[in-house]
Amino acid sequence: MGESTDGINASGLSLRAENQVRNHNMLYPDKSFTSEIRNTLPNRSVGLAYETRLIERYRSMYGSDLPPGNLANR
Numbered sequence: 001m002g003e004s005t006d007g008i009n010a011s012g013l014s015l016r017a018e019n020q021v022r023n024h025n026m027l028y029p030d031k032s033f034t035s036e037i038r039n040t041l042p043n044r045s046v047g048l049a050y051e052t053r054l055i056e057r058y059r060s061m062y063g064s065d066l067p068p069g070n071l072a073n074r
């Protein structure tokens with residue numbers, strides 16, 4: 001889950017996410033990372049509410065720790 005205003009590339013992938021994928025693939029050459037846009041939302045407030053629900057669901061399944069990569073508790 002992520003929020004980006006960087007736009008998408010010609011393949012329809014998030015520029016921000018693809019940059020993160022490239023970095024992770026260089027850091028961990030024994031693994032393979034990819035990205036995909038799974039959903040687009042109409043505005044930021046809807047996106048933040050959606051992200052909050054995902055974090056809450058994650059916590060109900062795995063405990064009170066934040067999901068990897070989420071530094072904030074929304």
